[in-house]
Amino acid sequence: MTDNPYDVLGVKSGATNKEIKSAYRQLAKKLHPDLHPGDADAEEKFKAISNAYGLLSDPEKRARFDKGEIDATGAEKPQQQYYRNYGNTGPEHPYYSADGFQDFSDESDLFSELFRRAQAQSSGPGRGGGPQRGSDAQYHLKVEFLDAVRGAKQRITLPNGSNIDVKIPTGIRDGQTIRLKGKGHPGFNNGPSGDAYVKVQVMPHHLFKRQGQDILLTAPITLDEAVLGGKITVPTINGKVTMTIPPGANSGQTLRLKGKGVKTGDQRVTLKIVLPKEIDDELKTFMQDWQKSHSYSVRQELEGVET
Amino acid sequence: MISEKEVIRRIEGLTIRRLRTWVTRGWVEPTRAEGNIRFREVDIARIELIRQLKSDMDINNAAVPIVLSLIDQLHGVRFELRSLAQAIEDQHSDVQAAILSAHDIRKRKDTDEG
Numbered sequence: 001m002t003d004n005p006y007d008v009l010g011v012k013s014g015a016t017n018k019e020i021k022s023a024y025r026q027l028a029k030k031l032h033p034d035l036h037p038g039d040a041d042a043e044e045k046f047k048a049i050s051n052a053y054g055l056l057s058d059p060e061k062r063a064r065f066d067k068g069e070i071d072a073t074g075a076e077k078p079q080q081q082y083y084r085n086y087g088n089t090g091p092e093h094p095y096y097s098a099d100g101f102q103d104f105s106d107e108s109d110l111f112s113e114l115f116r117r118a119q120a121q122s123s124g125p126g127r128g129g130g131p132q133r134g135s136d137a138q139y140h141l142k143v144e145f146l147d148a149v150r151g152a153k154q155r156i157t158l159p160n161g162s163n164i165d166v167k168i169p170t171g172i173r174d175g176q177t178i179r180l181k182g183k184g185h186p187g188f189n190n191g192p193s194g195d196a197y198v199k200v201q202v203m204p205h206h207l208f209k210r211q212g213q214d215i216l217l218t219a220p221i222t223l224d225e226a227v228l229g230g231k232i233t234v235p236t237i238n239g240k241v242t243m244t245i246p247p248g249a250n251s252g253q254t255l256r257l258k259g260k261g262v263k264t265g266d267q268r269v270t271l272k273i274v275l276p277k278e279i280d281d282e283l284k285t286f287m288q289d290w291q292k293s294h295s296y297s298v299r300q301e302l303e304g305v306e307t
Numbered sequence: 308m309i310s311e312k313e314v315i316r317r318i319e320g321l322t323i324r325r326l327r328t329w330v331t332r333g334w335v336e337p338t339r340a341e342g343n344i345r346f347r348e349v350d351i352a353r354i355e356l357i358r359q360l361k362s363d364m365d366i367n368n369a370a371v372p373i374v375l376s377l378i379d380q381l382h383g384v385r386f387e388l389r390s391l392a393q394a395i396e397d398q399h400s401d402v403q404a405a406i407l408s409a410h411d412i413r414k415r416k417d418t419d420e421g
Contacts, residue, residue, distance in 0.1 A: 028363040034356050034378060037385060083356040086349040087382035090390065094336060094349060097379040098387065135338060171397065188339065213399055264399045 005052030005065070013066070017057070024053040037084040092136060092179075092197060134185035134194035141166065141178075141198050145205035148172050149215065149237050149262045156198070166198055171213065171262040174202040208237060213265025220274040221245055236260045236267050243269065308338070308345035318355055320362070329357060334375060 006013050009023045027049045029035075033042040056062050064070045090096060141156055151170030155163050164183055172178070177197050184194025209216040219234050229247035233240050236257065243257060251273045260267035276283070315321055329335050330344070335354055337346045346354075353375075360366040360374055395406050 081352045083352040090386040097383040100380040100384040
């Protein structure tokens with residue numbers, strides 16, 4: 001920030017230290033990022049007033065600034081880690097509070113269930129001097145694409161040599177975390193063990209891609225299948241299925257296999273017409289004849305473009 | 308894990324006495340392992356926030372726990388709301404549309420009633 005620090009704080013250049021402090025306090029209360037967890041600009045704004053105050057609250061720096069010896073940037077403080085940066089981790093956050101939902105139970109069973117589960121998870125560590133819950137452990141797990149979309153069981157070996165079976169829920173996404181209750185570090189003074197959090201990395205598949213709950217697949221079809229239509233067999237995440245290609249199918253056209261995606265999602269099959277490896281004479285002759293009387297245009301859209 | 312000493316070193320203007328007072332009051336809840344107090348990064352950020360609430364914003368001791376509790380509740384609500392939104396995102400587009408329209412209707416109804 002290079003704006004004049006007096007302007008940033010909204011004080012006159014002759015302001016007393018007390019006026020400067022009071023102006024800063026007013027602005028800090030209004031702009032502190034932790035009081036605005038969702039406001040992306042709050043950090044910049046707060047940094048500007050912090051820097052301005054840092055400069056004007058130091059009599060020596062202020063005098064040098066007034067004489068024009070230093071500019072308004074002063075010396076920047078190291079990057080502050082705001083509390084809100086830790087705010088979005090949910091029940092594993094030691095200060096997590098789901099109290100904001102307690103009165104929801106009358107209106108929504110769904111929310112009261114969410115709330116109940118959240119409360120159960122946030123029996124936070126470090127409260128009081130009695131039994132203490134062990135700390136949580138973090139693990140990383142690579143999961144094959146098909147295991148992720150179908151759900152599976154996978155065994156991981158912990159650093160202490162023991163194994164745990166991790167149930168991979170159907171449809172888990174890359175970057176999601178699985179919580180294993182009581183599989184973290186042991187507690188103190190007879191406190192319960194912490195939980196293990198397993199962060200999942202879903203490996204890509206060479207054929208399938210995922211978009212939301214839909215599975216995307218490209219299926220090559222022959223020229224004759226495209227023209228005449230037909231039945232082809234394609235893989236889905238749960239085995240092969242037969243699908244019907246309508247006559248006149250085109251490259252890029254997408255057909256939907258209802259319910260063949262992740263859980264309630266679909267599989268979307270994009271067709272790709274593939275010519276035979278070698279164009280034989282018969283096909284060539286046929287096309288030459290066909291071309292004479294059936295020419296058609298497909299590039300109208302491209303012709304209007306000026307470059 | 309971070310020791311008391313390291314916390315004092317990292318946070319400008321913080322004394323060991325003040326830090327211990329905050330821990331005693333339950334504003335900060337470090338973990339204890341084999342008799343040693345250990346702080347996490349989240350504790351450091353919270354201590355810095357408390358310091359700023361007190362010194363920069365002139366929030367008094369009675370109000371600090373109130374502000375902290377409201378901030379923690381807000382984070383809890385934001386987290387649950389975000390994960391609910393992601394759960395809806397994972398549903399089939401028909402289900403998503405049904406939820407969104409039901410939400411719209413409810414909002415309108417609540418506004419009318421209010």
